[in-house]
Amino acid sequence: MRHRSALVVSIAVIGALSLSACGARDAKKGGDAAGGGSTTVTIGVDAPLTGDLSALGLGIKNSVDLAIKQANEKNEVPGVKFQIKALDDTAKPAPGQQNATQLVADNNVIGVVGPLNSSVAQSMQQIFNDANLVEISPANTGVALSQGEKWATGTKARPFKSYFRTATTDAVQGPFAAQYLFTDAKKSKVFLIDDQKTYGAGLAATFKGEFTKLGGTIVGEEHVNPDDRDFNAIVTKVKAAGAEAVYYGGEYPAAGPLSLQLKDAGVNIPLMGGDGIQSGDFIKLNPKGQGDLATAVGLPVEQLPTAAKFIADYNAAGYKDKYETYGGYSYDSAWAIVQAVKTVVAANNGKVPTDVRKKVVDAVQQISFDGVTGKVSFDEYGDTTNKQLTVYAVKDNAWAVEKSGTFAG
Amino acid sequence: MHDLPQQLANGLILGALYGLVAIGYTMVYGIVQLINFAHGEIFMVGGFGALTAYLVLPGGTTLWLAVPLMLIAGILVSTLVAVGAERFAYRPLRTAPRLAPLITAIGLSIVLQQLVFSFYPDAKKARVFPKIPGDPFHLASVTIQRSDVFLIIAAPVCMVILGWFVARTRSGRAMQATSQDPDTAKLMGIDTDRVIVMAFAIGAAFAAVAAVAYGLRTGQVDFRMGFILGLKAFTAAVLGGIGNIYGAMLGGLALGLAEGLATAYIQHVPGMHLFGGGAWKDVWAFVLLIVVLLVRPQGLLGERVADRA
Numbered sequence: 001m002r003h004r005s006a007l008v009v010s011i012a013v014i015g016a017l018s019l020s021a022c023g024a025r026d027a028k029k030g031g032d033a034a035g036g037g038s039t040t041v042t043i044g045v046d047a048p049l050t051g052d053l054s055a056l057g058l059g060i061k062n063s064v065d066l067a068i069k070q071a072n073e074k075n076e077v078p079g080v081k082f083q084i085k086a087l088d089d090t091a092k093p094a095p096g097q098q099n100a101t102q103l104v105a106d107n108n109v110i111g112v113v114g115p116l117n118s119s120v121a122q123s124m125q126q127i128f129n130d131a132n133l134v135e136i137s138p139a140n141t142g143v144a145l146s147q148g149e150k151w152a153t154g155t156k157a158r159p160f161k162s163y164f165r166t167a168t169t170d171a172v173q174g175p176f177a178a179q180y181l182f183t184d185a186k187k188s189k190v191f192l193i194d195d196q197k198t199y200g201a202g203l204a205a206t207f208k209g210e211f212t213k214l215g216g217t218i219v220g221e222e223h224v225n226p227d228d229r230d231f232n233a234i235v236t237k238v239k240a241a242g243a244e245a246v247y248y249g250g251e252y253p254a255a256g257p258l259s260l261q262l263k264d265a266g267v268n269i270p271l272m273g274g275d276g277i278q279s280g281d282f283i284k285l286n287p288k289g290q291g292d293l294a295t296a297v298g299l300p301v302e303q304l305p306t307a308a309k310f311i312a313d314y315n316a317a318g319y320k321d322k323y324e325t326y327g328g329y330s331y332d333s334a335w336a337i338v339q340a341v342k343t344v345v346a347a348n349n350g351k352v353p354t355d356v357r358k359k360v361v362d363a364v365q366q367i368s369f370d371g372v373t374g375k376v377s378f379d380e381y382g383d384t385t386n387k388q389l390t391v392y393a394v395k396d397n398a399w400a401v402e403k404s405g406t407f408a409g
Numbered sequence: 410m411h412d413l414p415q416q417l418a419n420g421l422i423l424g425a426l427y428g429l430v431a432i433g434y435t436m437v438y439g440i441v442q443l444i445n446f447a448h449g450e451i452f453m454v455g456g457f458g459a460l461t462a463y464l465v466l467p468g469g470t471t472l473w474l475a476v477p478l479m480l481i482a483g484i485l486v487s488t489l490v491a492v493g494a495e496r497f498a499y500r501p502l503r504t505a506p507r508l509a510p511l512i513t514a515i516g517l518s519i520v521l522q523q524l525v526f527s528f529y530p531d532a533k534k535a536r537v538f539p540k541i542p543g544d545p546f547h548l549a550s551v552t553i554q555r556s557d558v559f560l561i562i563a564a565p566v567c568m569v570i571l572g573w574f575v576a577r578t579r580s581g582r583a584m585q586a587t588s589q590d591p592d593t594a595k596l597m598g599i600d601t602d603r604v605i606v607m608a609f610a611i612g613a614a615f616a617a618v619a620a621v622a623y624g625l626r627t628g629q630v631d632f633r634m635g636f637i638l639g640l641k642a643f644t645a646a647v648l649g650g651i652g653n654i655y656g657a658m659l660g661g662l663a664l665g666l667a668e669g670l671a672t673a674y675i676q677h678v679p680g681m682h683l684f685g686g687g688a689w690k691d692v693w694a695f696v697l698l699i700v701v702l703l704v705r706p707q708g709l710l711g712e713r714v715a716d717r718a
Contacts, residue, residue, distance in 0.1 A: 050526070050533045052631070196688055223688035227637060229627040232419040233672035234687050240412040253535055257627050264545065264554050284537050285629055 039352050040081045043068060043337055044103040046096060046114035046124070049088035052253040055281050056116055059324030060138055061086045064113045066310075066317055067334035077342045079350055085109065089120050096120035097127065104131040110356050111136070111337035111364075113330055118142030118198040121163075129160040132358040136336055137165040138329035141173055141274065141297065142198045143206075146381040152205075156381065162361050164382040166329040166336070166373065168297045168389065170199070172407045173274050174206030174249075176389045177295045180403060181245055181272060182214045184391075185293075189219045191243035193234065193258070195226045195250035203274045204249030211247075219243050224254065231258045235265045245269050251276035256285030263288040270393075275325050278392055278399060289394040293402065298373045299388050300401050301328040310372040332371035340364045411550070416673045417666065418551045424665020425564035426626075429619035430642035431649065431657035432571065433491075433612025439652035440588045440608045442507065443499060446514040448616060449639015450521035451491050455617030456538070456630040457529055458486025463539055472541055476559070476621070483617035490521070491613035492606055500602075518635075525632040535631040538624035556625035563618050568658055571611065575654065580607060588652070637691075644698050650708030659709055667697045 045064050047057035061084075068082040085106065089096035096115055103109045104127055111134045115121055118140045125145065128135040137145075146165065148157040181187045190211060194204035201223075208218055220241040222234050235258075238246060246262065248255050248271055259271040259282075271292045278294035286292070301307040307328055314323050323330075340363035345352055353359060368377040377385045387407045392399040433448045445451075462482030466475055498517050502510045525532050541555040553561070575581040586594040587604040595601050623638070624630045641664060649660025671693035676685025684692070701708065 052534050054533050193687075222686050225688055225691070227633070228687065229629065229634070230423060231687070232423070233416060233669045233690070236412050236415045236419060237673060239415075256535075257629060260540075260628050264540075264556075265552055266545065281534065285535060287540070287628075 038079050038081050040083055040108065041110045041341065041352065041356075042083050042085045042106065042108040043334055044106075044109045044112040044114075045084060045086040046089050046099045046103070046112060046120075047086070047116050048091035049086065051090045053091045053116060053251060055279055055321065056139070056324050056326060057088075057091070058321040059327045060114065060116060060330040062317075062319040062321060063138075063314070063323050063327040063330035064334040066314055066319075067331045067338065069317070070313070071335075071338045076338055077345055080341060080345060080352060082338065089115055089117075091117050091120065093120050093123035097123040100124040100127040104128065104133055109133065110341060110360055113138060113333040113337070115140070116326070118145060118202070121145050122198060125160045125163050129162045132162060132361055134162050134164065134337065134340070134357070134361045134364050136333035136364065137163075137167065138326045138333045139167050139275070140165050140199075141167055141170045142202050143169045143171045144198075144202075146383050147171075158381045161365075161382070164333075164336075164364055164378050166332050166371075166376060166384050166386075167275075167326070168384055168387050168407075170202045170206050170274070172387055173295050173297060173389060174203045174208075175210035176405075176407050177247065177272055177274065177293075177391070178207050178210035178214060178216070180293070180295070180391045181247070182211060182216045184403060185245070185270075187244040187270075188216045189242065189244045190216060191220045191222070191238045191241055191246045192218050193222045193224060193246060193248045193250075195254055196223050197226055197250065199274075199276060200226075200249035200251070202249070203276075204247065207247050207249070224250075224258075226250065226254060228254060229257050231261045232265070234258075235261050235267060238262065238269075239265060239267045243269060246271045248273045248277065252279045252282035252285065256282050256289075259292055260286045260288055278325050280322065280324070280399075283394055283397055283399070290396075292394045294392050294399070296325055296390055296392060297388075298329065298386060298390065299404050300390050300392075301372065303401070303404070304328075304372070304374065306370060306374065307372045328372040332373055332376045335369070335371060336364055336367050336376055339367055339369055343367075412673070414549065414551045416669050418553065420666035420669025421662055422557050422560060422626075422665070423669060424645075424662035425560055425658075426619055426622055426661070427638075427642050427645040427664050428658035428661025429564055429567060429615050429622070430638060431645040431661050432567075432615045432654060434643050434646040435649070435651055435654055435657040436608045436612045438646070439654075440584065440591075441499070441503070441605055443510050444514065444643070445499075445609075445612075446511070446639070446643075447494060447498075447517040447521060448612065449635030449642070450518045451487050451494075451613050451635070452616040452620050452623075452639060452642075453630070453632065453635030454490050454521060454525065455483040455487035455613070456620035456624050456634065457525055457532070457536075457632075458617065459483035459621045459624060460536055460538055460630055461486075472539065475539065476541075476625075480618065480621050483621050484614045487613040487617035487620070488610045491609040491616075495606055495609045500605075518639075522632050522635070529632070532632050535629040538628055538630050540628050541625060554626070556622075559625055560622040563622060564658070567615055567618060568655075571615075571654060574611075580604070584608065641691075641694065644694060648698055648701055648708055650710040653708070653710045656708055656710035663709070664694055664697065668694050 047060040087099040116139045121140045143151050194200040255277040275296040278296045340360045343363045344359040390404040391402040393402040437445045459479035462479045546553045583599045645660035645664045646657045649656030668690040672690045676682045
């Protein structure tokens, strides 16, 4: 037995060594290849490809895949071919961190699209920043990610210069929802519930700030655990509090049953949330969701002329899953990396430079182009300059556009 | 406090659910002194069994017909998995040190989760479970969901059947004898292997009933649903006195009530406003467990199934 295990270990070690040697050689070849031959670079993707949030994650992955295929077809960057490396973070920080390490270690990776969750991004930012690897999230809305922990007090400081996002932040999304509920929907008494995660708690806090400033009352506050599915005790409290609406900071796997249990108990008031609940699965889990509301960043992809082509291409590509809320943003994130590589390669006589990662970070900061979701460019914090938002409502078992607008203060 | 009756009802209904799952922990422990940590997953596969039955039934089948069929399917799947687990995972280790089957149980729980996760279609996210349609019932200020009526009826019925079975039938008495002293029981001609299989099967059937109740209640099942609920049910079993079947139900009800009331009222207790609400309900559930174990280590109804049931 002993000999055998020694043998297995040696084979494994030899195998690992030879694999890593291959990796190193490939990367070198990539760096040197010029002019005639084509160099292949990798765009990494980190998103939940399995688990509760996989509907959103698979939409991200497919949209990046589409962007890369189109870049290759058009020969967008002469002499450079793109490929995708998608890793599954199961919507949790720990696997996300491992994925970040793995992407950093792969020398072919010149940029990463992802992750979906703000809490996952928190665990990855430092790793990408240390490696000068650009990370563009199509979905993170947690404000602190780009503006530092003290953003709420007005002291904004960008913690990581390799971090960007094409989604706008909760500093915009929560207040936009508050304005809609108070001004348009005329609800002045709201019960506030959040799931205590970076995204949910942040959204609830920014909502509360704006809603009370407008003159509304928060008639009750509750925190739940993201894995809870039984909310009857809280539903009873909402009923007793006489709320006219519930604002939920969190995601659809809990929001669906929460809304359903509210309506089951005869509390027929709308539940409103952020883009984390604006998914088809929310409606599937909650057959009584009629009238529930959600904000989502940007204008509805379906309404933008720039997006019509994206939707047609996506459907033509025959992906099994929908592009969901973040499809357009994911496509734009990937395209921003492609454009940055184009700039970098052009400035280096058509070759991929050796310090490509660092140069791509600088190039992304300067990027500006018309993307699927509108104009794509980043401000001094790495946030998108596109501050458009949309309120959706559930009508006839689908999310329908209720109101679109640009957030102003 | 005017919502107190409703909160009591919420707690009791949730508690009945815990109690049904806790029976499985208690019976298996009472007879083989094994804490079957895979029991939460037995509960989970029961839910998926019931869901499968619902999905293969032609659309438009009335729930009056569908729910019993789902129940049968869930019980079948849960029982088969539990009996299989006993045969292939626990029986070979019956004479091994107590720690070995415990570790196997934890391993088995992960295996079952991953099997459903990997092979059940679309189980990577929550699957929609049917709800019983119609308006809820109102009893004074208390609202009872139609879906919860299933649980309110099923829990006492299951308990009465189990009580009768253990006290009045030959197999039940064989179970008591085995629980008291397996070696002597064997000498008296009792097939102890059969009795142990029976304990696993009964626990699994109860878990399946609970799984259908859970599905109807929350409108969904997912591959992780057995983990936290299994832990809570185990707590309920310990709380009631592990090994005692009535204790399991009592422990479940106590735990459900504690959770419901803690969510609703703890934050109104002066000085406790930071520790109230839904986020803390699990904490209070386990605080209750610790308090009971400190004051009455054998649990509320103490001792083993044989001595009381």
